[in-house]
Amino acid sequence: MxxxxxxxxxxxxxxxxxxxxxxxxxxxxxxxxxxxxxxYPHAISFAPGAPYPVFLESIDVQHYMDVFAESLKSSRHLSPAQIQRCLHQYGPAKGLINDIVARLLHRDEQLIVDAASIVITVGCQEAMLLLLRALRSDPNDQLAVVTPCYVGLIGAARLVEFDVVPIDECDSGIDLKQLRHACCEARAAGKRLKAVYVAPDHSNPSGTQMSDITRAALLDLAAELDFLIIEDNTYRFTSADESYPPLIKSLDRQHRVILLGTFAKTCTPGARVGYVVADQPIRSEDGRKRLFADELAALKTMVTVNTSPICQALIGGMLIAHEYSIRQLAQDKTRKYRKNLDCLLTALDEHLGDLPHVAWNRPNGGFFVRLRLPVPVDESLMALSAEQFGVLWTPMSHFHIDGRVSHELRLSCSYLSEQQIEEGMGRLSRFLHHLTTPLSAGMA
Amino acid sequence: MxxxxxxxxxxxxxxxxxxxxxxxxxxxxxxxxxxxxxxYPHAISFAPGAPYPVFLESIDVQHYMDVFAESLKSSRHLSPAQIQRCLHQYGPAKGLINDIVARLLHRDEQLIVDAASIVITVGCQEAMLLLLRALRSDPNDQLAVVTPCYVGLIGAARLVEFDVVPIDECDSGIDLKQLRHACCEARAAGKRLKAVYVAPDHSNPSGTQMSDITRAALLDLAAELDFLIIEDNTYRFTSADESYPPLIKSLDRQHRVILLGTFAKTCTPGARVGYVVADQPIRSEDGRKRLFADELAALKTMVTVNTSPICQALIGGMLIAHEYSIRQLAQDKTRKYRKNLDCLLTALDEHLGDLPHVAWNRPNGGFFVRLRLPVPVDESLMALSAEQFGVLWTPMSHFHIDGRVSHELRLSCSYLSEQQIEEGMGRLSRFLHHLTTPLSAGMA
Incomplete structure (x- = not known):
């Protein structure tokens, strides 16, 4: 031993x-x-906002990389060896496919932006982190967000210690009176509200679409009270054609709006490619002409160096192959998600229509529906729903930055087939009937 | 009108x-x-620490993705559709190829780490950012770094406002007396030195290798004064076999060491895949058992969500195809970079041997050599060298966190052919002879 x-x-x-x-x-x-x-692997989950899996089963990575390589060959006259180096060597922090993204914004949105004002990021999440890091320069800085709010934005704000001020969502998008009040209150307290985050086209978690009037009024307020607008257009491609308000960025005559986008829902989450349009001119004492995008790219060198050129090539190839149009590229997806949303709303009517004190909103796009219950919704309720009724969803409290108790939950329809939605709604109905029935405890 | x-x-x-x-x-x-x-596109550049481009010209992305897919099929019994989903859907924040990285650390380094203590990151850069974000919890926290230091580490520290304390490098790696002193000084000032960053195997920018004795003594000091060691092993694969000290992590009996790695230099920078081994148990009041890797993964969800599974598949496939060994996978690269370094050192002897007050170190691995001049080295000197002599390099001041004036520059040999090194050294020689010759201005 x-x-x-x-x-x-x-x-x-x-x-x-x-x-x-x-x-x-x-x-x-x-x-x-x-x-x-x-x-609970057998539970039907209305929780994830992830793409419908079937769309991901037949993406030919090599084919799209070849399409991108071919375009490098014809547009930049690169040799095969140079193309390989372009895909494998460290690349510019700003990105490789900025011109392609500029072209698609023009094609789909009639938005004219210089490729130099775009940074290609590791998903939209990195764009959020870079942006919040750049903007939060002082402990007295504040960021306003519509609440409930995408949890990734809140998390990024926490990472850079950005003080977040919740502004209530309303049917037209955002309560502008509350925003004005928060801005003035900040000033009176020696603080400064530097930006507001909105997802005007079918926000996560609410699915709400901001009205045309509110978009214009928000821009006016930003100019009046001197703040920036962060516009997240992740779910815009799901919008119904007939009710298609312009991007706030399209109305922006003063470079007040920073636009965030992602190819996760339209192309593939596996590429982790997003972008930020930051065309604000920078005023500095050294006299060098720079855009906000240049500063974000400089920060990016210290976060991820550059976005994988292999992944950029995949996304670039997909966009080229679909004539620089997300509308065209994602048309099957747009159709599917709209159908799923209709299916979810119909199933809600059918299954929950008879329940008192249960209500939900009716978004005309996006992945999500807000459902209100007569009881507070927390994680223990969610665990009960999963364990005893085989159905999952997300408590709305997750999306409130102030941790407020909420009677709501989020239902997502993107990840499921119509059959699963139907079956899942049956389970949810049994759970909610159980919940709202007196003496229900003994019947579980 | x-x-x-x-x-x-x-x-x-x-x-x-x-x-x-x-x-x-x-x-x-x-x-x-x-x-x-x-x-100056025609200048010969000793500046970039990027891989030799020829290595990047024949990487078959699809082949390696297929190798990875095949392994998912045989090890996890996934169907083709499930494999596609695995590559394209959002994945776990910790990563997909953690078990493969654990296996290679065992194979190459005899280091036993649980796959659960690894987070796969978007290059080593993201690992640095996550780590520094997690560790910097208070304005009084300090991070010690060997100076001169990799610029990406300094930048990441700036992003999270981590107060950085420079500790001089010495021939054995790091001046431990200075480190001890800095630690005690911090305490006396009500501050706290939480961690020290080292790259013991051929650091960037110095190429210095830390001695066995210093590795052990650094661990002892960390235990005595209660700080963590961040070990960056980026250039370890270039080390000469005969002089191969253990990873500090291999000597770590107390979970004091956090290991950082990257596949950029050994596989391809284009994949943007790195990793961090963080096996520290977390002590918390909620009683849940967690590792530091779990906390880093949680932070990662707010930086990049997850590392592209497509890129992980590429790297995973390369590692599987080379029997889970970076040593095996990168043997041609190791040989090439050692040869380039020899070539650079020989050319320095030949071309600059006669110059007074010009000196350089002689690393036995890595990409870099430190060259000392009789004059201060700044960006204007670099511009002169580029413009009039067609040769580029990096001023050492870029790598000093305190912005000190330096008489040194960094020469990198990784990006060039031997012919280019020879030709570039001729140009550098003409520049330095010009610089150190009286009345030189008229002879340019």
């Missing part, structure tokens, strides 16, 4: 030694959902 | 409204190099 070597005292890292964002509920929310989905 | 529509006053974003990191020299340094390389 050999004597054990003397061990050093066991070392643990106290969580209190780590940055506060690590413990933030916005980060825990994602983990909670993943864990519960793994624990 | 139509009257022009009244324009809003032009809006500019004052740079003073942006976070201080935007203006940091560490970010400007990268831009400066890119710009000067574009301005």
């Amino acid at each position: 050999t004597a054990p070597t003397p061990a050093l005292p066991p070392f643990e890292l106290p969580v209190s030694d780590l940055h506060s964002s690590v413990q933030d509920p916005s980060l825990g929310a994602v983990n909670f959902l993943n864990e519960i989905m793994q624990r | 139509t009257a022009p529509t009244p324009a809003l006053p032009p809006f500019e974003l004052p740079v003073s409204d942006l976070h201080s990191s935007v203006q940091d020299p560490s970010l400007g340094a990268v831009n400066f190099l890119n710009e000067i390389m574009q301005r």
Whole structure:
């Protein structure tokens, strides 16, 4: 027998030694959902906002990379070896496919932006982080967000210690009176509201679409009170054609709007490619002419260096192959998600129409519906729903930055087939009838 | 003629409204190099630490993705559709190829780490950002770095406002007396030195390799004074076999070491895949068992969500195809970079041996050599070298966090052929002879 070597005292890292964002509920929310989905693999899940899986089964990566390579050959006269280097070497922090993204914004949105004002990012999430990092320069800076709000935006704000001010969502998009009040209140307190985050086309988690009037009024307010508008257009491609208000960025005559986009829902989440349009001229003392995009690209060198050129080639190839149009590229997806949303709303009418104090909104696009219950909705209710009724969803409290108790939950329809939606809604109906029936505890 | 529509006053974003990191020299340094390389495309550049381009010309992305897909099929019994979903859907924040990375660390380094303690990141850069974000919880926290230091580490520290303390490099790696002193000084000032960053195997920009004794002594000091060690092993694969000290992580009995790695230099920068091994147990009040890797993965959901599974598949396939060994996979590269380094050192002897007050170190691995001149080295000297002598390099001041004036520059040999190194050294020699000759101005 050999004597054990003397061990050093066991070392643990106290969580209190780590940055506060690590413990933030916005980060825990994602983990909670993943864990519960793994624990109940047979539950039907209205939780994920991920694309319908069948769309992802037949993407020919090599084909689209070849399309992109061919375009490099013809437009930039690169040799095969040069093309290979372009795909595999470190590339410019701003990106490789900026001109393609500029072209699609023109084609789909009649928006004219210079390719130099675009940064290609690792998904929309990196764009959010870069943007919030750049904008939050002082502890007194504030960021206004429509609440409930996309959890990734809240998390990015936590990472850079950006003080977030919730502004209520309303039917027309955002409560502008509240926003004006928050802005003035900030000033009176020696603080400064620097930007507001909105997802005007079918926001996550509400599906709400901002009205034309509110878009214009928001721009006016930004000019009057001197703040920036962060416009997230992730779900815009799901919008019904007949009710298609312009991007706020299209109305922006003053470079007040920073536009965020992603190819995760329209092309593939696997590429992790998004973008930010930041065409604001920078005023500095050194006199060099720069755009906000240049500053974001400089920050990006310290976050991810550059977005994988292989992934950019895949997305670039997909866009070229579909004539620089997301509308064209994603038309099957747009149709599918609209159909799923209709299916979900119809099933809600059928299954929950008789329940008192249960209500939901009726978005005309996006992946999500807000459902209101007569009881507070928390994670223990979600666990009960998963365990006893085999149906999953997301508590709305996850999307409120102030951790308020909510009676709402989010239903997502993107990940499911129509059959699954129908079956899942049956299960949800049984759960909610159980919940709202007196003496229900004994009947579970 | 139509009257022009009244324009809003032009809006500019004052740079003073942006976070201080935007203006940091560490970010400007990268831009400066890119710009000067574009301005002098025919100059021979000893500046980039990028891989030798020829290695990137024949990577068959589809082949390696197929290898990875085949392994998913045989190990996890996934159907073709499930494999496609795995490559294209959002994936776990921690990563897809963690088990493969754990296997290669065992194979190449005899290091046993649980796959659960690994996070796959968007290059090593994201690993640095996540780690520094997690560790910097208080304005009084300090990070010690060997100086001169990799600029990406400094930049990431700026982004999270981590106070950085420079510790001089010495022949054995790091001046431990200075580190001890900095740690005690921090305490006396009510601050806390939480971690030290080292790249013990041929650091960027010095090429220095830390001695066995210093590795062990650094671990002892970390245990004594309660700090963490961040070990960056980017250039370890270039080390000469005969002089191969263990990873500090291999000596770590107490979970004091966080290991950072990248596949950019060994596989392809285009995939943007790196990793962090963070096996520290977390002590928290909620009693849940977690590793530091879990906290880093949670932060990652707010930076890039997850690392592209397509890129992970490419790297995973390359590793599987080379029996889970970077040593095997990169043997041609290791040989090439060692040969280039020999070639650079020989050319330095031949061309600069007669110059007084010019000296350089002799690393036994890595991409870099430090060259000392009799004059201060700044960006204007670099511009002169590029313009009049057609040769580029990097001022060492870029790698000093305190912006100190340096008489040194960094020469990188990775990006060039031996012929280019020879020719470039001739040009550098003419420049330096010009510089150090009296009345030289008239002879240019």
